[in-house]
Amino acid sequence: MTGPEEVRCMLMRGGTSKGAYFLADDLPADPAARDDLLLRVMGSPDPRQIDGIGGAHPLTSKVAVVSPSDDPDTDVDYLFLQVNVDEPVVSDRQNCGNILAGVGPFAVERGLVPAGDDTTSVRIRMVNSGDRATATFPTPGGRVDYTGDAEISGVPGTAAAVVIEFPPGKGTLLPTGNVGDTLAGVEATCVDNGMPTVLVAAESLKVTGYEDPKELEADEELAARLREIRLAAGEAMGLGDVTDTTVPKLTLLAAPRHGGAVTTRTFIPVRCHTSIGVLGAASVAAGLRIDGSVADGIAQLPTTGDRLRIQHPTGFTDIEASLTTGPDGLPAARRTAVVRTARKLFDGTVFPRPAHTPGGPR
Numbered sequence: 001m002t003g004p005e006e007v008r009c010m011l012m013r014g015g016t017s018k019g020a021y022f023l024a025d026d027l028p029a030d031p032a033a034r035d036d037l038l039l040r041v042m043g044s045p046d047p048r049q050i051d052g053i054g055g056a057h058p059l060t061s062k063v064a065v066v067s068p069s070d071d072p073d074t075d076v077d078y079l080f081l082q083v084n085v086d087e088p089v090v091s092d093r094q095n096c097g098n099i100l101a102g103v104g105p106f107a108v109e110r111g112l113v114p115a116g117d118d119t120t121s122v123r124i125r126m127v128n129s130g131d132r133a134t135a136t137f138p139t140p141g142g143r144v145d146y147t148g149d150a151e152i153s154g155v156p157g158t159a160a161a162v163v164i165e166f167p168p169g170k171g172t173l174l175p176t177g178n179v180g181d182t183l184a185g186v187e188a189t190c191v192d193n194g195m196p197t198v199l200v201a202a203e204s205l206k207v208t209g210y211e212d213p214k215e216l217e218a219d220e221e222l223a224a225r226l227r228e229i230r231l232a233a234g235e236a237m238g239l240g241d242v243t244d245t246t247v248p249k250l251t252l253l254a255a256p257r258h259g260g261a262v263t264t265r266t267f268i269p270v271r272c273h274t275s276i277g278v279l280g281a282a283s284v285a286a287g288l289r290i291d292g293s294v295a296d297g298i299a300q301l302p303t304t305g306d307r308l309r310i311q312h313p314t315g316f317t318d319i320e321a322s323l324t325t326g327p328d329g330l331p332a333a334r335r336t337a338v339v340r341t342a343r344k345l346f347d348g349t350v351f352p353r354p355a356h357t358p359g360g361p362r
């Protein structure tokens, strides 16, 4: 009899998400075998993920697969995988800017990138979208220092800042080619500044946009409307049938309350986010800057600087976003940047639930 399967794994908090980080070489190369292993590592499918290391919520059931990059302009490749909690599904259809915050530190910890003197910048290719990011974080004495005074809403305490710069992606900012579309009878702006996102005024769905996520999740009429809008948006954005995918996300907009630019409630796509994704916030920020978007008359933009404060259920995310005009005359991303924090929580060996062999014990 052979011993249990074991896999080297680091558990990290990345921004307001938590995930299992692996070197690609430590996982099966075959995607089907890899996904089967990851379901067993995380404990899916099971609403409590009790037999795995997943945290029983989409925001804590995430995986980063990191490898050296063969692209001369990037140091490492980062593949993000969303492991569904209660379905046997692992998806590479979306990116994750929160888990991205841990990728640079992980690459240094695993020796893929040498640490700089005081800080290290890691150039990352986000395999899911082909977009790039550069993460800069402190490495005094050649070791990652996770301690610091940066504070992000949704995470208690403070930690070292991970500054992430996103150069403009290759994709189009307005995937439908329009600043506004009517989707399932509702006015929407579909925007993709790293995360395909559908912006809708909360008021047009008969909610205020200030509700608690649990209250919104319990609203069955709202859920049905969001589903219709999302399916229509998927087709309009060129994403096809999005019934079983986690993109596009839907963000409800309401006027800012505490000096921010806008208040948001984001559906990812069924559960309501307790804060907002990084790339989701980048897409919202870009949407606010587009003249004639559904944010007009709701958002309040600062008169100077790139920084926009996106309010969400547990605080705010500050995003630096500026736009330019693309060759097609439509608005295009110019620069996007954000401050996140990340922390190594655990480094060791994970023991996946045994694979089910047909005819064998379950």
Ligand code: NQM
Pocket: 016, 017, 058, 059, 095, 096, 097, 098, 099, 195, 246, 249, 268, 276, 277, 278, 279, 280, 281
């Ligand atoms: O938008 C949640 C998160 C995310 C994704 C989601 C993310 C992003 O908060 O960049 O980070 O939208 O599923 O981690």
